Amino acid sequence: MKVTLKIWRQPDAASQGAMHTYELDGVSEDMSFLEMLDVLNEDLVARGEDPVAFDSDCREGICGMCGLMINGQAHGPEVTTTCQLHMRSFKDGDEIVIEPWRADAFPVVKDLVVDRGAFDRIIQAGGYISVNTGSAPEAHSVPVPRDDAVRAFNVATCIGCGACVAACPNGSASLFMGAKVTHLGELPQGQPERDSRVVGMVAQHDAEGFGGCTNIGECTAACPKEIPLDVISRLNWDLHAALRHGH
Amino acid sequence: MATTTLVTGARASRSTITLKLLMAASGLVFILYVLAHMYGNLKAFAGHDAYNEYAHHLRTLGEPMLPYEGFLWIMRAVLIVALVVHVYAAVRLGHRAIHARSQRYVVKKNLASSFSSRWMRWGGVAILLFVIWHLINFTIGKVNVAGGETNDPYNLLVDTFDTWWMTVIYLLAMFALALHLHHGTWSAAQTLGLTNNARARRNAKALGWILAVVIAGGFSLVPIFVLAGVISK
Amino acid sequence: MTDMPDTTLTGDPSHDAPAEHGDDAVGYYTPGDPISDTKSPEGPISERWQTRKFEARLVNPANRRKLDIIIVGTGLAGGSAAATLGEAGYNVKSFCYQDSPRRAHSIAAQGGINAAKNYKEDGDSVHRLFYDTVKGGDYRSRESNVYRLAEVSTNIIDQCVAQGVPFAREYGGLLDNRSFGGVQVSRTFYARGQTGQQLLIGAYQAMERQVAAGTVEQFTRHEMLELIVVDGKARGIVARDLVTGEIQTHLADAVVLASGGYGNVFYLSTNAMGSNVTASWRAHRKGAYMANPCYTQIHPTCIPVTGSHQSKLTLMSESLRNDGRIWVPKSKADCDKDPRQIPEADRDYYLERIYPSFGNLVPRDIASRAAKNVCDEGRGVGPEVDGVRRGVYLDFGAAIERLGRDAVEEKYGNLFDMYARITGENPYETPMRIYPAVHYVMGGLWVDYDLQSSIPGLFVTGEANFSDHGANRLGASALMQGLADGYFVLPHTIRDYLVDGPFEKIDESHPAVVEARRSVQSRVDHLLSTNGTRSVDSYHRELGNIMWEYCGMERSEDGLRKAIDLIRTLRDDFWRNVKVLGTAESLNQSLEKAGRVADFLELGELMCIDALNRRESCGGHFRAESQTEDGEALRHDDQFAYVAAWEFGSDPDSGGMGLPVLHKEDLVYTAIEMKQRSYK
Numbered sequence A: 001m002k003v004t005l006k007i008w009r010q011p012d013a014a015s016q017g018a019m020h021t022y023e024l025d026g027v028s029e030d031m032s033f034l035e036m037l038d039v040l041n042e043d044l045v046a047r048g049e050d051p052v053a054f055d056s057d058c059r060e061g062i063c064g065m066c067g068l069m070i071n072g073q074a075h076g077p078e079v080t081t082t083c084q085l086h087m088r089s090f091k092d093g094d095e096i097v098i099e100p101w102r103a104d105a106f107p108v109v110k111d112l113v114v115d116r117g118a119f120d121r122i123i124q125a126g127g128y129i130s131v132n133t134g135s136a137p138e139a140h141s142v143p144v145p146r147d148d149a150v151r152a153f154n155v156a157t158c159i160g161c162g163a164c165v166a167a168c169p170n171g172s173a174s175l176f177m178g179a180k181v182t183h184l185g186e187l188p189q190g191q192p193e194r195d196s197r198v199v200g201m202v203a204q205h206d207a208e209g210f211g212g213c214t215n216i217g218e219c220t221a222a223c224p225k226e227i228p229l230d231v232i233s234r235l236n237w238d239l240h241a242a243l244r245h246g247h
Numbered sequence B: 001m002a003t004t005t006l007v008t009g010a011r012a013s014r015s016t017i018t019l020k021l022l023m024a025a026s027g028l029v030f031i032l033y034v035l036a037h038m039y040g041n042l043k044a045f046a047g048h049d050a051y052n053e054y055a056h057h058l059r060t061l062g063e064p065m066l067p068y069e070g071f072l073w074i075m076r077a078v079l080i081v082a083l084v085v086h087v088y089a090a091v092r093l094g095h096r097a098i099h100a101r102s103q104r105y106v107v108k109k110n111l112a113s114s115f116s117s118r119w120m121r122w123g124g125v126a127i128l129l130f131v132i133w134h135l136i137n138f139t140i141g142k143v144n145v146a147g148g149e150t151n152d153p154y155n156l157l158v159d160t161f162d163t164w165w166m167t168v169i170y171l172l173a174m175f176a177l178a179l180h181l182h183h184g185t186w187s188a189a190q191t192l193g194l195t196n197n198a199r200a201r202r203n204a205k206a207l208g209w210i211l212a213v214v215i216a217g218g219f220s221l222v223p224i225f226v227l228a229g230v231i232s233k
Numbered sequence C: 001m002t003d004m005p006d007t008t009l010t011g012d013p014s015h016d017a018p019a020e021h022g023d024d025a026v027g028y029y030t031p032g033d034p035i036s037d038t039k040s041p042e043g044p045i046s047e048r049w050q051t052r053k054f055e056a057r058l059v060n061p062a063n064r065r066k067l068d069i070i071i072v073g074t075g076l077a078g079g080s081a082a083a084t085l086g087e088a089g090y091n092v093k094s095f096c097y098q099d100s101p102r103r104a105h106s107i108a109a110q111g112g113i114n115a116a117k118n119y120k121e122d123g124d125s126v127h128r129l130f131y132d133t134v135k136g137g138d139y140r141s142r143e144s145n146v147y148r149l150a151e152v153s154t155n156i157i158d159q160c161v162a163q164g165v166p167f168a169r170e171y172g173g174l175l176d177n178r179s180f181g182g183v184q185v186s187r188t189f190y191a192r193g194q195t196g197q198q199l200l201i202g203a204y205q206a207m208e209r210q211v212a213a214g215t216v217e218q219f220t221r222h223e224m225l226e227l228i229v230v231d232g233k234a235r236g237i238v239a240r241d242l243v244t245g246e247i248q249t250h251l252a253d254a255v256v257l258a259s260g261g262y263g264n265v266f267y268l269s270t271n272a273m274g275s276n277v278t279a280s281w282r283a284h285r286k287g288a289y290m291a292n293p294c295y296t297q298i299h300p301t302c303i304p305v306t307g308s309h310q311s312k313l314t315l316m317s318e319s320l321r322n323d324g325r326i327w328v329p330k331s332k333a334d335c336d337k338d339p340r341q342i343p344e345a346d347r348d349y350y351l352e353r354i355y356p357s358f359g360n361l362v363p364r365d366i367a368s369r370a371a372k373n374v375c376d377e378g379r380g381v382g383p384e385v386d387g388v389r390r391g392v393y394l395d396f397g398a399a400i401e402r403l404g405r406d407a408v409e410e411k412y413g414n415l416f417d418m419y420a421r422i423t424g425e426n427p428y429e430t431p432m433r434i435y436p437a438v439h440y441v442m443g444g445l446w447v448d449y450d451l452q453s454s455i456p457g458l459f460v461t462g463e464a465n466f467s468d469h470g471a472n473r474l475g476a477s478a479l480m481q482g483l484a485d486g487y488f489v490l491p492h493t494i495r496d497y498l499v500d501g502p503f504e505k506i507d508e509s510h511p512a513v514v515e516a517r518r519s520v521q522s523r524v525d526h527l528l529s530t531n532g533t534r535s536v537d538s539y540h541r542e543l544g545n546i547m548w549e550y551c552g553m554e555r556s557e558d559g560l561r562k563a564i565d566l567i568r569t570l571r572d573d574f575w576r577n578v579k580v581l582g583t584a585e586s587l588n589q590s591l592e593k594a595g596r597v598a599d600f601l602e603l604g605e606l607m608c609i610d611a612l613n614r615r616e617s618c619g620g621h622f623r624a625e626s627q628t629e630d631g632e633a634l635r636h637d638d639q640f641a642y643v644a645a646w647e648f649g650s651d652p653d654s655g656g657m658g659l660p661v662l663h664k665e666d667l668v669y670t671a672i673e674m675k676q677r678s679y680k
């Protein structure tokens, strides 16, 4: 099939970007979306044009490296990652608009590549359990109710892709933060640092320039791991608790 | 705006979530107020004397513990504080949101968000404008658009809504209020951390619908029935 | 050294290197002195690690701050090491090419992690895990290392649980286990199908905590392109900032490579797009020995290739083989029919036929080879790619009938969904198609018991080293090894080296640094200025085809010789005719790829030489010349019970690759007796 691609091109962070249009023929529906872009890039290289830069690594939906805004939807029209989206979700003659994640906290590096370092710093600000290597007690000394473990797992599947931020009208990273706060907060091991964790993470989130959440819910709809809105409620709850505890 | 340094000395009270908490608390005050106000308005169906009696009663409520209009002033103080807080937080958060995405998308679809959630800021402004006019109309200025008397609350009310465009303005405002309540109720529950599972979330959303319909609907009854001639002098 | 990088061919088979019995690689390499591991203590195997930990000298806590350690890689092996060494108070610099440490390819591991906890009281023990791993590795691993791995495996679970890794649990709140990879005990800990992800996030968080504490400095989107060796010691790296293109020097007292596996030499593999051999290969060129490079693990249950656009292959959990039945049509004529129209009598359930006792559950290498054989016969199914159908059916029809669709969905639902998303077919209705794919490499840089390479001060952990899996890795053991190395082994062994530091200060003007930077710069310049006609990907794809065809599931003398010639020609062409656009001073993904492919082009040749040298079949390495009458792998312990540690043979005259030098490390088993595997 044949598609018309409108792609954001921007040489580097400092330059102005613009949308460019490319026609691509011979696209097979078995191609993944990124393979389709690979083919475009081979074409561009053959023509002597700079290939389109975009991020991907595992290409199996788990590393969180890929992420494009496709026709106004983060990761495109299916609930999955960009790398797991396939061309059979499109049809012959479609026009596909491809943009990078837009958030001032995720500056564009080049074309469709953005810098998500802010997420690492949010984790640095408290998204962990402090336990030095070798000082852990025997694993079975602290039983964890199965439901808690399952719930912790469900939200721990966040891949840090940033689609939640990209989709949120406020550019908020609350779903990402909430997922981590809930993951660690569900487990007995995570209790001692519960207050300082949420306070540190939220402060970093705010300093990075993400917006505040107004519970709009676009984030969860775009999330390839279907992290539910519960986690934002939980995030808020934990922050109030920290306030009460004088943090 | 991304920073590359880690925040030191983080304080919970400085966070966006605290702003949201203030917003939810003041929003809840508003909800309680409009609920009570809506109920009070329905006294209009009981006729001239009952309604004016009620208006008077509001002013003497709590006497002799409180001076004349004491209760009203306490309530006004609470409302004013809530309004200042609510608007302050709304402006701060709105400002952040604008700067969180200064480069907009060429194409952006909304998938899950309700219409009401996307209209909170404009809806809030609409309500604010409405309230200003409303106070000029009924409380501070006592403007009778029909040119009639202004010191009889019941008659002022009936004169106002006998004017068709006043009724339209009010009904539009009630629509804005309904939207605000629809999202606001659920949003406040989420902000307060009360929606930790799918069921609680459903309930909060249902409550949003109920409050929106009951409050905005309840308010609308009086203007509609005045215009229809059911309530008259 | 000229600026024209390394293309000249010097490995002429007619060279008169001394012949050895049964050695087909004569003439492709120079025999070197035997080597041995001098760090593993003598004595009973169960005491060696305790002894080593005690004997390794201690670094005074006050001195640790003055010691700099570079860690390349943030996967399980590198992330855990960065966290632990940071906690200990060293100055750590951590590098990865992705935009965040959390994206390292360890994240993709699905199945689980082994540990000898014996929570099930089913007869597991450190010794049994040790035994299973050595046997699974087809007696080609070093026993002291494997024993230590089994020994520290239990600590890993404790550590991860304390970090908040949400392992699967039973209703009583205790950890659940499953059995995995054909072993008879349940010792695999798992977090649904995302164990690697959860373990990596644990290590990542521990590392980020140290970043906040200031002991670890993290360099993302930085690629190591050269090792700096001063006076025979590893003293730093040259890295390229992938965003700005800046070539940077980073100096340290020790360097740790935890850069993962090189399965991408095959172009199509289950590895991430960026997985590469560059870090290891650059170290190899500076003197680190590369051990057993030909040992590759091919996983039988991957989603088949659909066309030439394919960029990578996706693994589906091995657990599918528990209930799915594997078959192909008996007759070639049926291959393009709808499988549902093919009657039972015309189907060949070949694994059940050839291996009646293990059936569909034979080990990975056997299942993979059998699939290749039936496809080579022309009985493969699915779309033709390059004229051959490469796929076999994995059929759940019987399982759905027996257990009901709901039960099958409950067990395998997410895998079925993934399959449906990728192929567009509904596996509940038509049988899935699977084909083997390169998945893991057992080979890697040679290390001693201390995980130190043949260059002092260069340590290698995780999949990048060769140490623990012999010729074949058991399921759920790579995660165990990565974390064992990073959390519990390296932090103890590296101190024995660092105690002599801080080493003499060097700076950018040191000749070794200047030379390393110059060589990186000239490579980059060369790649950008060649201005040829072929894209990097096209070279990579062609190399992958050669490797898969001749150095894949089955290797033969003729094939390998042919492959070596092909690779040399291709490499030559690459340096003359590659087309890399853009500049060096910005994000340039083609340039990144080009550098990686350049190194794969050298590695590929060494893999073939190694495979040629090893005229036996063991684990993942199957030589057509060494099989039993009924086509099973045949080991030759008398000749090949050694680790092949290859030294880079530089050829100063031509400035290129010379003949590699083979150092053999004899494998001595004191705690285990060698046996031939059989799965009939």
Ligand SMILES: Cc1cc2nc3c(=O)[nH]c(=O)nc-3n(C[C@H](O)[C@H](O)[C@H](O)COP(=O)(O)OP(=O)(O)OC[C@H]3O[C@@H](n4cnc5c(N)ncnc54)[C@H](O)[C@@H]3O)c2cc1C
Residues within 6 Å of the ligand: C072, C073, C074, C075, C076, C077, C078, C095, C096, C097, C098, C101, C103, C104, C105, C106, C107, C108, C109, C110, C111, C112, C113, C195, C196, C222, C223, C224, C225, C258, C259, C260, C261, C270, C271, C272, C275, C276, C278, C279, C315, C439, C440, C461, C462, C463, C464, C475, C476, C477, C478, C479, C480, C482
């Ligand atoms: C699909 C799949 C499923 C698997 N399932 C299992 C399983 O169930 N159980 C199991 O035990 N094993 C499994 N494995 C194997 C296991 O996941 C890997 O062997 C292991 O995770 C490797 O870890 P590592 O830390 O050595 O390397 P990786 O996790 O690959 O990390 C490599 C790191 O090195 C960095 N790097 C590489 N080159 C450079 C360079 N030149 N410069 C800078 N940085 C560099 C990368 O950025 C990355 O951070 C699986 C593997 C795959 C591919």
Ligand code: HEM
Residues within 6 Å of the ligand: A214, A215, B020, B021, B023, B024, B025, B026, B027, B028, B030, B031, B034, B083, B086, B087, B090, B117, B120, B121, B123, B124, B125, B127, B128, B180, B183, B184, B185, B187, B188, B189, B191, B192
């Ligand atoms: C006076 C002008 C007003 C403005 C500018 C305003 C604006 C806003 C904004 C921007 C929000 C945040 C949107 C969100 O959370 O989704 C909000 C929330 C809310 N508003 Fe208002 N509003 C106003 C008046 C009112 C009134 C009169 C009521 C009640 C009748 C009200 C009730 C609420 C509630 C309950 C919330 C939810 C709080 C939360 O999200 O936690 N607001 N308002």
Ligand code: HEM
Residues within 6 Å of the ligand: B034, B037, B041, B055, B058, B072, B076, B079, B127, B131, B134, B135, B138, B139, B153, B157, B170, B177, B219, B220, B222, B223
């Ligand atoms: C159709 C709908 C409404 C009607 C008929 C109505 C009617 C009135 C009347 C008659 C008064 C004067 C009461 C008195 O002074 O005795 C009043 C006061 C007031 N109303 Fe409304 N109202 C309506 C909706 C609203 C809404 C939606 C709000 C807020 C969002 C609101 C806020 C107020 C406030 C703040 C006062 C002033 C109270 C005081 O301080 O005395 N009203 N309203």
Ligand code: SF4
Residues within 6 Å of the ligand: A157, A158, A159, A160, A161, A162, A163, A164, A165, A175, A176, A179, A219, A222, A223, A224, A225, A226, A227
């Ligand atoms: S919460 Fe979902 S959308 Fe957001 S980063 Fe995590 S996986 Fe991506």
Ligand code: F3S
Residues within 6 Å of the ligand: A167, A168, A169, A170, A171, A172, A173, A174, A175, A212, A213, A214, A215, A216, A217, A218, A219, A220, A229, A232
């Ligand atoms: S879309 Fe945005 S406003 Fe909150 S609920 Fe999600 S972060």
Ligand code: FES
Residues within 6 Å of the ligand: A055, A056, A057, A058, A059, A060, A061, A062, A063, A064, A065, A066, A067, A081, A082, A083, A084
């Ligand atoms: S590339 Fe890893 S999730 Fe898409």
